[in-house]
Amino acid sequence: MGLLRLLKTQFLCHLIICYVFLVSGIIINFLQLCTLPLWGINKQLARRVNCRLAYCISSQMVAMLEWWSGTECSLYTDPESYKLYGKENAIVILNHNFEVDFLCGWTFCERFGVLGSSKVLAKQELAYMPVIGWMWYFLEIVFCKRKWEEDRRTVAQSLQRLQDYPENFWFLLYCEGTRFTEKKHKISMEVAEKKGLPKLKYHLLPRTKGFCVTAQNLRGKVTAVYDSTLNFRNNQTPTLLGMLNGKKYHADLYVRRIPLDSVPEDESECAAWLHKLYQEKDEFQEQYSQTGRFPGPIVTPPRRPWALINWLFWVGLLVCPLCMLVLQLIYSGSAFTVVSTVVLCLTGTEEGKEEGGGKEGGAKSHYC
Numbered sequence: 001m002g003l004l005r006l007l008k009t010q011f012l013c014h015l016i017i018c019y020v021f022l023v024s025g026i027i028i029n030f031l032q033l034c035t036l037p038l039w040g041i042n043k044q045l046a047r048r049v050n051c052r053l054a055y056c057i058s059s060q061m062v063a064m065l066e067w068w069s070g071t072e073c074s075l076y077t078d079p080e081s082y083k084l085y086g087k088e089n090a091i092v093i094l095n096h097n098f099e100v101d102f103l104c105g106w107t108f109c110e111r112f113g114v115l116g117s118s119k120v121l122a123k124q125e126l127a128y129m130p131v132i133g134w135m136w137y138f139l140e141i142v143f144c145k146r147k148w149e150e151d152r153r154t155v156a157q158s159l160q161r162l163q164d165y166p167e168n169f170w171f172l173l174y175c176e177g178t179r180f181t182e183k184k185h186k187i188s189m190e191v192a193e194k195k196g197l198p199k200l201k202y203h204l205l206p207r208t209k210g211f212c213v214t215a216q217n218l219r220g221k222v223t224a225v226y227d228s229t230l231n232f233r234n235n236q237t238p239t240l241l242g243m244l245n246g247k248k249y250h251a252d253l254y255v256r257r258i259p260l261d262s263v264p265e266d267e268s269e270c271a272a273w274l275h276k277l278y279q280e281k282d283e284f285q286e287q288y289s290q291t292g293r294f295p296g297p298i299v300t301p302p303r304r305p306w307a308l309i310n311w312l313f314w315v316g317l318l319v320c321p322l323c324m325l326v327l328q329l330i331y332s333g334s335a336f337t338v339v340s341t342v343v344l345c346l347t348g349t350e351e352g353k354e355e356g357g358g359k360e361g362g363a364k365s366h367y368c
């Protein structure tokens with residue numbers, strides 16, 4: 001094992017990475033809070049500033065994927081559509097099978113220059129999460145309680161506010177509403193049967209209301225739907241902890257650009273359109289599982305240096321005070337404190353190795 005690879009598996013490195021992420025995140029959340037008075041004076045400027053501040057947080061996770069773990073991301077799409085990515089507002093529909101699929105989504109956002117402004121229809125609970133949840137509040141992320149009686153009004157209102165958003169954005173929708181498990185799949189296929197809909201093998205039955213309300217309220221602002229299907233090579237099951245351990249994965253994303261004009265405006269027709277789309281997505285996944293590839297030509301949008309530069313900046317800024325603290329601990333702490341800290345780090349490293357390496361090449365269930 002090379003020295004760098006060994007370093008990446010060390011718990012101490014993971015501690016430092018998490019420390020930098022958390023402390024820089026809190027600092028950025030605080031800076032976002034300081035922009036509050038600006039919203040009353042110049043709303044568009046406040047939004048632009050918040051996009052850049054948000055970039056400083058989310059790009060750290062992207063840097064972990066791109067530069068630390070070295071994960072590769074290939075895009076299957078047609079060259080005509082490729083030219084438009086990052087230059088227009090779009091609704092992105094993505095399958096939800098992996099712990100890190102949101103992070104792969106962010107990586108593509110980064111490569112097409114829309115990371116700071118990217119949006120999602122997220123469950124309300126995430127809004128209370130320090131750093132990312134608080135960052136989302138200032139990014140005008142749309143939250144839902146997954147109770148349609150309440151969401152109907154609040155989601156539409158939040159979407160309407162994006163009509164004059166000053167930056168290009170991609171609005172991510174996990175129409176399945178939750179991450180794929182065999183149990184959830186079984187239940188949702190029972191619902192499909194009751195509704196007389198064809199069964200899906202690789203997806204849960206999509207929830208249509210969120211998509212229909214999004215298409216309806218972003219019409220005029222958004223020009224296309226990016227139907228995106230993600231999978232990983234060699235049956236890999238990527239995890240955040242695996243990436244933190246420096247494990248390299250290879251993501252394949254198939255994207256079809258569909259003009260929003262071709263999505264029906266009528267609610268029930270829109271719902272039927274989405275069900276049909278998921279049947280097609282299921283076929284793409286079937287093709288991937290048979291052949292190991294999606295249809296169409298492959299391009300690999302290049303990674304950009306900004307995520308790494310931002311990360312190195314925060315590491316430089318925050319690791320010095322940490323070193324001072326450690327030195328202080330060594331000088332003033334008892335032998336017991338020092339020894340127990342070292343033991344804790346070593347134990348963490350061993351556990352991290354198991355988590356990050358243990359799943360390598362592990363068999364995955366048939367669906368992905």
Ligand SMILES: CC/C=C\C/C=C\C/C=C\C/C=C\C/C=C\C/C=C\CCC(=O)SCCNC(=O)CCNC(=O)[C@H](O)C(C)(C)COP(=O)(O)OP(=O)(O)OC[C@H]1O[C@@H](n2cnc3c(N)ncnc32)[C@H](O)[C@@H]1OP(=O)(O)O
Pocket residue numbers: 085092094102104105106108109118119120121122123126144145146147148149151170171172173174175176177178187188191204205206207208209210211226228255
């Ligand atoms: C070029 C590159 C292209 C792309 C790059 C890719 C991506 C990058 C893009 C952007 C990145 C941006 C950000 C990413 C960062 C982070 C994301 C992280 C986290 C967010 C994840 C989440 O939080 S997911 C959870 C929240 N989101 C959703 O739930 C969305 C989907 N849900 C809906 O739309 C729902 O309808 C709802 C939430 C609006 C309302 O929910 P509710 O439950 O109240 O109503 P439903 O309509 O769903 O339920 C009633 C109807 O559903 C039927 N039913 C019942 N059981 C089931 C079942 N198990 N499955 C399916 N359907 C079921 C029921 O019968 C009712 O049917 P009706 O016919 O009567 O409507």
Ligand SMILES: CCCCCCCC/C=C\CCCCCCCC(=O)OC[C@@H](O)COP(=O)(O)O
Pocket residue numbers: 017018021060061064102123126132177178179240
């Ligand atoms: C620079 C590296 C930093 C490393 C430190 C990593 C710490 C990151 C901590 C948290 C990142 C989480 C980002 C939010 C992503 C949330 C994804 C998610 O929660 O989706 C919910 C969805 O499934 C539905 O959930 P349910 O199971 O239906 O309810």
